[in-house]
Amino acid sequence: MANKVIVIDPGHGGHDPGALGNGLRESDLTLRMSLKVRDQLNNDWTGHKVMMTRITDTNLTLNARTNFANSNNAAALISIHCNAFSQASANGFESFVYTNPTTASINFQNVVHDRLTQFYRNAGLTNRGKKRGNLHMVREARCPSILIENLFITNKEILRFNDKTFEDNVARLTAEGIATFLNLPRKSTPPNPTPPPVENNDMHHIKTRTAGFVTAADAKAGQKRKTWVEPNNYHIFRKFDGMINVTRTKDSPGSWINPGTITVPPPPNININSHVRVNNNAQKYVTGENIPSWVRGQVYTVHQLRNSNNEILLREIMSWIKRSDITLV
Numbered sequence: 001m002a003n004k005v006i007v008i009d010p011g012h013g014g015h016d017p018g019a020l021g022n023g024l025r026e027s028d029l030t031l032r033m034s035l036k037v038r039d040q041l042n043n044d045w046t047g048h049k050v051m052m053t054r055i056t057d058t059n060l061t062l063n064a065r066t067n068f069a070n071s072n073n074a075a076a077l078i079s080i081h082c083n084a085f086s087q088a089s090a091n092g093f094e095s096f097v098y099t100n101p102t103t104a105s106i107n108f109q110n111v112v113h114d115r116l117t118q119f120y121r122n123a124g125l126t127n128r129g130k131k132r133g134n135l136h137m138v139r140e141a142r143c144p145s146i147l148i149e150n151l152f153i154t155n156k157e158i159l160r161f162n163d164k165t166f167e168d169n170v171a172r173l174t175a176e177g178i179a180t181f182l183n184l185p186r187k188s189t190p191p192n193p194t195p196p197p198v199e200n201n202d203m204h205h206i207k208t209r210t211a212g213f214v215t216a217a218d219a220k221a222g223q224k225r226k227t228w229v230e231p232n233n234y235h236i237f238r239k240f241d242g243m244i245n246v247t248r249t250k251d252s253p254g255s256w257i258n259p260g261t262i263t264v265p266p267p268p269n270i271n272i273n274s275h276v277r278v279n280n281n282a283q284k285y286v287t288g289e290n291i292p293s294w295v296r297g298q299v300y301t302v303h304q305l306r307n308s309n310n311e312i313l314l315r316e317i318m319s320w321i322k323r324s325d326i327t328l329v
């Protein structure tokens with residue numbers, strides 16, 4: 001039986017970079033992903049022949065792309081894109097068939113879409129749904145055809161593709177969807193199993209109060225700290241780019257931390273009228289006099305600060321004490 005021709009179309013290319021965002025070009029991402037899907041198909045499946053509309057950063061018209069699929073009697077055509085929107089909050093995965101699709105195209109969409117959304121959902125990403133649209137690639141192809149939009153390049157979520165394992169999983173599942181749709185036989189000796197996409201059974205022990213961030217990128221940059229993560233045992237919700245999302249509630253996102261840094265938080269601000277407790281091991285006032293035992297462990301009001309807040313006048317006893325001898329309460 002003749003091999004089934006699969007045409008993979010990396011969207012955009014050449015002078016048309018597609019959408020831009022997060023320092024990335026859609027045309028680069030679509031090519032990288034498409035080549036990985038091709039490799040996955042060739043590594044794991046038989047009975048097919050993959051044909052690419054482009055394998056370099058070149059430009060093709062939309063007509064050239066569908067003509068290529070039609071003239072090669074493609075059994076299936078997949079056009080791979082990333083999404084974009086004027087508002088950075090837009091996010092998630094979606095797929096398209098033509099507005100008036102064939103049953104075969106609907107089946108094709110179902111098998112690919114379902115695999116990818118299951119993966120994306122596990123990764124905490126949005127399923128925007130199976131859509132229909134009057135798009136050239138799915139309208140003009142004479143074979144079952146779909147167009148997929150792998151996340152928004154205008155949203156930080158696109159940076160998930162910096163994680164090779166993440167990207168490999170998307171490519172593997174896309175290939176598996178195509179192969180399943182075409183009923184391709186799997187190669188008899190599958191390669192090493194791909195590691196599971198999420199690692200949320202792992203625990204992470206935090207020994208020191210650590211800065212917590214909203215995104216892995218912030219954690220990596222050490223900027224825009226949102227919270228402190230207190231010492232405890234945490235579930236690992238996700239790992240990305242060396243950063244870890246730790247959570248007390250399994251399977252729910254928590255805070256991103258940088259496991260490589262031990263963060264010592266700055267001392268809390270002390271202001272006039274703050275309440276402070278004199279430490280039980282405090283020995284001497286700033287003046288050098290002994291601190292009597294009845295002062296230790298008691299709470300006083302800050303009356304005045306000097307010497308970069310390292311010396312504090314306690315209102316009730318009008319004595320100067322060192323910052324290191326008191327604790328903010």
Ligand SMILES: [Zn+2]
Pocket residue numbers: 011012018019026081082
């Ligand atoms: Zn596009």
